Amino acid sequence: MKKIAVLASGEGTNAERIIRYFKEKRTAEVALVISSRPSAGVIERARRLGVVCKTVVPSEFRSGEALRLLQEAEIDFVVLAGFLSRIPDEMVHAYEGHMVNIHPSLLPKFGGNGMYGMHVHEAVLAAGEKESGITIQYINEKYDEGDYVFQAACPVLPEDTPESLAARVHELEYRYYPEVIERLVKE
Template sequence: MNNIVLFASGSGTNAENIALFFKDHPDTEVSYILSNRPDAGVLERAKKLNIKTKVFNRDDFFSTCRIHDFLISASPDLIVLAGFLWLVPSNIVEAFPRRIVNIHPALLPNYGGKGMYGHHVHEAVLRNGEKESGITIHYVNDRYDDGDIIFQAHCPIEADDSPESLASRIHQLEYEHYPRVIAEVLAQQKQNRD
C-alpha cells in the first residue's frame, strides 16, 4: 500500500483533489494532511474526507524534530506539498530523498524562489509580458523551487489576462496533472524497488 502524507497551508483545493483521485485506488492512500495553520480550510476538507490531520507550528517544524519524527513514524512513500509555503528543513529532506514533491504555479526555473507563490507569481509573469506560463512539479530539496523537475505543463497568456484569470487556468492545470504525476512517481518508486 502506497502511503501519501500531504502538507498544505491554505484552502486545500489541491489536497482535496489529490485525496479524491486516490480515494478509489486500492494500492494508495492519503494517510495524513498536515498544516502549519490551525485555521486552514484544508483541515475542514480533510475532516469531510475522513483523513487524519496534524497541525504544527514553526517551532515544531524548524527548531525541534517533532515533525521529522512524526514523518519517520508515519513512513510515507511520498510527501506531497500542495500549497505549503514553508521551506522544508534539511533534516526532513535528507530523511526522504526524492520522496518529497511540490507543485509551483509557473515554469521553473523562472518565477521561483522565496516569496514567489500564488498571486505574486502571476503578477510577475504578466508584468514581464510573458507569452506563456504553466505549472512545474518538482522534487524538493533544501532551497525554494530548486529540486529536479519531474513535469511541466504550459498554458498561453491571453492579451486580457489578469492575475486572477491566469490563476484560474493554472489551477486547472494543477488539478488535471498533479494527481496523475504523483501516481507516476509512486509507480516509478515501486519499479525501482522491484
C-alpha cells in the same frame, strides 16, 4: 499500499483532489495531512474526507515535529500542495527522491523565496510572458531548485488578470498533479 502525506497551508483544493484521486485509484492512500496554519481550510477538507490531519506550526516544524509525525505514520511519499513553510534539511534528506512540490510557473522562471500564489501570477503578467504553467519538482534544500519531474503550459492571454491566470494554472494543477504523484509513487 504506499502511504502519502500532503503538506498544505491554505484552503486545500489541491490536497482534496489528491485525496479523492487516490480514494478512487487505490494505488496509494493519503494517510496524513499536515497543515502549517491552525486556521487553514485544508484541515476541514481532510477531516471531511476521513484523513488524519495534524497542525505543525513553523517553529515546531523546524524542531522536527513534522518529520516525527511522518515517520510515526510510516509515510512513504510526501507531497507539498500550497505549503508555505521551508522544509528543514533533515526532512529533505529523510525523504530525498520521495518528496515533491508543485509550483505555479514554468520554472526556472518566477521561482524562489517569496514567489508563491498571486505573487507568481502578478510577476508573469508584469514580465509580459506569453505562457505560464506548472512545474512539479523534487524538493531539495533551496526554494524551487529541485529536479523537475513534469511541466505543463498554458497561454497568457492579453486580457488576463492575476486571478484569471491563476484559474487557468489551477486547472493544470488539478489535472496533472495527482497523475504525476501516482506515477512517482509506483516507481
